[in-house]
Amino acid sequence: DAKTTQPNSMESNEEEPVHLPCNHSTISGTDYIHWYRQLPSQGPEYVIHGLTSNVNNRMASLAIAEDRKSSTLILHRATLRDAAVYYCILRDVNNNNDMRFGAGTRLTVKP
Amino acid sequence: DVKVTQSSRYLVKRTGEKVFLECVQDMDHENMFWYRQDPGLGLRLIYFSYDVKMKEKGDIPEGYSVSREKKERFSLILESASTNQTSMYLCASSLYAARNTIYFGEGSWLTVV
Numbered sequence: 001d002a003k004t005t006q007p008n009s010m011e012s013n014e015e016e017p018v019h020l021p022c023n024h025s026t027i028s029g030t031d032y033i034h035w036y037r038q039l040p041s042q043g044p045e046y047v048i049h050g051l052t053s054n055v056n057n058r059m060a061s062l063a064i065a066e067d068r069k070s071s072t073l074i075l076h077r078a079t080l081r082d083a084a085v086y087y088c089i090l091r092d093v094n095n096n097n098d099m100r101f102g103a104g105t106r107l108t109v110k111p
Numbered sequence: 112d113v114k115v116t117q118s119s120r121y122l123v124k125r126t127g128e129k130v131f132l133e134c135v136q137d138m139d140h141e142n143m144f145w146y147r148q149d150p151g152l153g154l155r156l157i158y159f160s161y162d163v164k165m166k167e168k169g170d171i172p173e174g175y176s177v178s179r180e181k182k183e184r185f186s187l188i189l190e191s192a193s194t195n196q197t198s199m200y201l202c203a204s205s206l207y208a209a210r211n212t213i214y215f216g217e218g219s220w221l222t223v224v
Contacts, residue, residue, distance in 0.1 A: 036213070036215075041218075042217060043201050043218050044203075046212045046213065049210065093208070093210075099159070101153050102153050103151065
């Protein structure tokens with residue numbers, strides 16, 4: 001079973017920020033938190049990842065709770081092209097082949 | 112740029128046929144993975160490999176086998192295709208360490224009739 005839980009779907013308005021939550025209450029100290037997204041009819045693509053500290057890149061920001069039991073992917077200004085399924089997964093340093101994806105969050109962006 | 116290439120984008124096969132889905136990556140990655148994706152079920156791991164000739168079962172290996180004779184190539188084999196194997200199949204690869212990015216192919220849409 002996937003080690004993360006995410007809402008099935010979320011909606012956002014274009015140009016507004018979006019906060020996509022992910023719960024991982026059984027996270028271990030050696031788990032990296034990865035986020036991927038899947039656009040329609042394509043394979044998933046990398047968005048961002050982190051271990052303990054918050055992370056920023058050109059696509060998004062990742063906010064990691066202090067206890068690491070949850071994280072939030074932040075899209076600062078949603079565009080129509082951000083409509084996708086977003087997956088949060090954990091990748092264990094000690095068993096990094098165990099890559100289980102859940103059903104993810106389907107993000108709808110309204111113009 | 113890393114590239115993961117799946118040999119066929121769309122396939123239609125008959126029940127009972129042996130089906131090969133090929134995946135090649137060009138970045139010398141140790142890890143390679145095969146998933147299937149069905150509506151509402153997300154990505155489900157079929158098999159993965161962390162080295163040449165090494166393979167491990169994922170969550171749904173029944174009805175599938177894999178082959179990794181060369182580091183860059185990971186093949187998924189359906190020994191006797193059945194209609195319930197109609198799905199989209201995704202190949203992925205990554206370097207060994209957990210902090211590394213996972214790269215996916217574009218997917219292969221398989222229909223078994």
